[in-house]
Amino acid sequence: MKTSRVSLAAALATGSVLLLSGPASAHVSVQPGEATKGGYATLDFKVPNERDNASTTQLEVNFPTDQPLTSVMPQDVPGWTVTVEKTKLDKPLTVHGKQINEAVTKVTWSGGKIEPGKFQQFPVSVGKLPENADRMVFKAIQTYDNNEVVRWIEEPKEGAAEPQTPAPVLKLTAAKAGAAHHDDAQKPADAAHSAQDDHTGAAAGGGTDTTARSLGVAGIVIGLAGVAFGISSRRRAS
Structure with missing residues (x-):
């Protein structure tokens, strides 16, 4: 009898852990999780559908305005329409001898559908990545066809627990010696x-x-x- 109670308690504890960790692990993320400072990279924004009775129909990714990127080129995703928004820079940038007066601040994919139990990746080629920063935070907004909106905009803090709706974070690393x-x-x-x-x-x-x-x-x-x-x-x- 005692053994049965212990087994039941262990099963309940395991179930509780899975229930608590499940939603937190299925958030919008950026892959790979790191890239080289001052370089160019292809990033995939991975969007899982967390609902059993609704489909994701839109993803909005906001690019940090204090870390402007001179090149942002989204790849076409079948069934989705992509919209790129640019904003004029307060301080123009010079890249390869050319002056850049505006930068991409938002990319939105809409019109498609991510059904329950599935995910979708949205690729973007970006650069030139910042050289004086250790990370970039991309705040994302996920919209479902039942008009529910999930804002993945909370910035994770070192040493603190993961937020309920964390924003995708790209870690920036120094270039390897010899590269x-x-x-x-x-x-x-x-x-x-x-x-x-x-x-x-x-x-x-x-x-x-x-x-x-x-x-x-x-x-x-x-x-x-x-x-x-x-x-x-x-x-x-x-």
């Missing part, structure tokens, strides 16, 4: 081509010089042979 940007990687390649051209030129020059010397030596030998033949002929004539 180079495209422009920097191109410089060694150009140098290698230059060195190869110099080597080729030197080889060609060396070949030409060797040929000239060979011809010169051959000419001297022929000339000496002609002189010897002339002297021999004169002796015979005498």
